[in-house]
């Protein structure tokens with residue numbers, strides 16, 4: 001089935017949200033940070049971007065449920081701090097919603113001049129992201145700012161949106177406002193949107209031009225694993241850098257890993273970044289594995305990225321070689337998911353063998369049932 005309308009809407013929502021987050025960064029006041037239970041910083045950008053994307057989704061596909069990372073509970077409190085945060089979020093979201101329509105956008109999506117929403121509408125839009133997920137039916141998945149820590153450092157982050165149908169990701173869009181169009185030219189143009197629809201390939205579009213033709217991207221077809229470059233989280237508390245380094249040595253890799261925040265890494269893998277030979281996305285828990293892992297992965301951190309990589313000729317699995325299951329709820333499952341390993345289809349098996357060896361060396365047994 002074609003997802004043309006979903007793709008067009010998702011591209012518009014992500015592009016508008018990228019404009020919003022860039023402007024938040026430029027005007028960021030550090031006092032506006034909150035600290036959530038998981039200690040990750042939540043900024044007005046996260047809330048306002050989720051409000052914007054959720055408003056557009058609800059207007060266009062009113063019966064589709066949404067799994068969104070953020071909820072508005074803190075914004076509904078009757079304190080001076082919450083009130084000022086709420087006002088800032090409402091103004092930012094409305095600024096993005098009321099921008100004039102550009103090429104390929106439709107007034108039927110609830111955007112454009114005069115379409116501003118009330119504070120209550122926008123808080124409800126954020127809270128509409130509370131869907132529990134599940135195996136059947138359609139659902140959208142929003143990570144309004146993925147890589148919050150990178151965002152706050154002025155480095156990489158991504159606005160991420162995916163459509164999941166019966167547990168399978170069908171549409172994925174990742175907006176990376178700070179990512180160089182060509183990683184080997186860090187002083188060149190910046191700002192990329194990655195888009196994939198299942199069965200239709202993976203594409204990159206410059207963020208600055210909504211009318212430019214998308215370029216097809218593909219993972220280079222290499223079988224020599226020693227020429228690959230590792231792509232891993234910047235944060236050593238999110239993914240084990242030491243296990244990654246062992247795996248990299250086992251594969252005979254001598255180049256340093258590229259460490260970057262967010263699903264921008266999946267974009268880099270999909271377009272073949274890394275010394276011309278392509279990359280490997282590696283994300284293994286810092287401690288424990290499977291049922292004893294220190295962290296349970298969330299679906300919004302992997303849904304669009306995994307489709308993008310598959311459509312660019314890659315394979316995405318956990319450390320055992322199992323596909324990621326997007327039908328288990330808001331997470332990839334406690335015990336069901338053993339990290340994430342993504343690479344071109346011609347090298348993925350070889351990488352998995354090295355993963356297995358490295359984990360066994362750490363006393364962790366990995367076998368595909």
Ligand SMILES: Nc1ncnc2c1ncn2[C@@H]1O[C@H](COP(=O)(O)O)[C@@H](OP(=O)(O)O)[C@H]1O
Nearest residue numbers: 040145146147148149233235237238261262295
């Ligand atoms: N201890 C942990 N282990 C693994 N991932 C974690 C983590 N704590 C937070 N994360 C997730 O890692 C994401 C960032 O990915 P990366 O590490 O590749 O940059 C965060 O997304 P947000 O920034 O949207 O909260 C968050 O969901």
Ligand SMILES: [Mg+2]
Nearest residue numbers: 038040069148
């Ligand atoms: Mg977070």
Ligand SMILES: [Mg+2]
Nearest residue numbers: 143146147301
């Ligand atoms: Mg995230």
Ligand SMILES: [Mg+2]
Nearest residue numbers: 069143145146
């Ligand atoms: Mg986030």
